[in-house]
Amino acid sequence: MTVRIYALIAFTVIAWGINWPFMKMALEDISPVWFAALRVGIAAVFFFAIFAAKRRIPLPSRHDWPVLLTLAILQLCGTMGLVHVALAWVEPGRSAILSHTHPLWAAPMAVIFLRETLTWIRVGGIVLGIFGILAVFNPISLDWTADNVLLGHFLLLWSAFNLAAGMVHMRGHKWRSSPIEIMPWANLLGMLILSAIAYGVEGPVDPNWTPRLITILFFNGVFVGALGFLAYTHAARAVPSAKLALYLLATPVLGLLASSAVLGEALTPEKIIGLVLVSVGVVLVTVGDLLNRRSGVGVVTS
Numbered sequence: 001m002t003v004r005i006y007a008l009i010a011f012t013v014i015a016w017g018i019n020w021p022f023m024k025m026a027l028e029d030i031s032p033v034w035f036a037a038l039r040v041g042i043a044a045v046f047f048f049a050i051f052a053a054k055r056r057i058p059l060p061s062r063h064d065w066p067v068l069l070t071l072a073i074l075q076l077c078g079t080m081g082l083v084h085v086a087l088a089w090v091e092p093g094r095s096a097i098l099s100h101t102h103p104l105w106a107a108p109m110a111v112i113f114l115r116e117t118l119t120w121i122r123v124g125g126i127v128l129g130i131f132g133i134l135a136v137f138n139p140i141s142l143d144w145t146a147d148n149v150l151l152g153h154f155l156l157l158w159s160a161f162n163l164a165a166g167m168v169h170m171r172g173h174k175w176r177s178s179p180i181e182i183m184p185w186a187n188l189l190g191m192l193i194l195s196a197i198a199y200g201v202e203g204p205v206d207p208n209w210t211p212r213l214i215t216i217l218f219f220n221g222v223f224v225g226a227l228g229f230l231a232y233t234h235a236a237r238a239v240p241s242a243k244l245a246l247y248l249l250a251t252p253v254l255g256l257l258a259s260s261a262v263l264g265e266a267l268t269p270e271k272i273i274g275l276v277l278v279s280v281g282v283v284l285v286t287v288g289d290l291l292n293r294r295s296g297v298g299v300v301t302s
Helices: 003-026 032-053 061-086 092-099 104-111 120-136 149-172 181-201 211-238 242-245 252-264 270-294
Strands: none
Touching: 003 061, 003 092, 003 120, 003 242, 003 252, 032 061, 032 211, 032 252, 032 270, 061 092, 061 149, 061 181, 092 149, 092 252, 092 270, 104 120, 104 149, 104 270, 149 270, 181 242, 211 242, 242 270
16 A cells, blocks of 8 residues: 555544544533534535535436435444434543444344355354454443443444445445545435424524534535545545454544543553453454355355
8 A cells, every 4th residue: 555545544433533522522502403403504615615616516326316315324323323413421531442333243144134144253253243343331330320321332332223224235346437426415315304494403503602513613614524535535435444454443442542631531451451452343243244255155154
């Protein structure tokens, strides 16, 4: 790989990783779903501005409308919206660990919907990942005085499940438009859906417009949402998906460390154990996926 590709991967990991405590901080000034709607809207404006500068705003092929809906509904609304709501009740470092379990759920989904082979190494990865989730869910470590603590953890796992479903759909989809050409419209649709949900659940938007909130919104919309996606897609063209997934394992690690440094979140044993088990599980699932693609042979469990 070239230095440029390494730089793109590093940018993606850093932007996505350090954002966890910033998202938590933003919720002091804005309600969760409106935060999601505004950051997605900023990303949409940025994407449209890029294409407007090129004097070409692409219209997605009708063939790609299903995956556009998947991006908007599952990956933007169903992932980002749920994560923001959960962050109101769960520590950001713990949230980073649980939300990055999506490769564990993508493996069995790919078996069901893409007819991929479920090898023993992938099964082992899923089992280890589940033990990691149970470690994070250690009832002794949870703050039972906090509101909706279990609901917050459930929403994080649900968001990971939604992200995994979207990944599997996009993996099996035969693209006619490029993902970058889809993103302006997916973000626009996601913003409209999130805004409607936010208005119905949280009422009219009424943030506390502090310099900190404005900075976090800009960072999330431009650097995390738009530039982070562009860096990821460019890296994905040069690096095998399984190898790229291993590099991205640094994201929840950085999320936990950033949450500890910025907000003073405790690096407790169950978080570290859970992070290690989930990470090793994801590695096994990813390696199993890579071997499966190379050989086309695997052991199907009954």
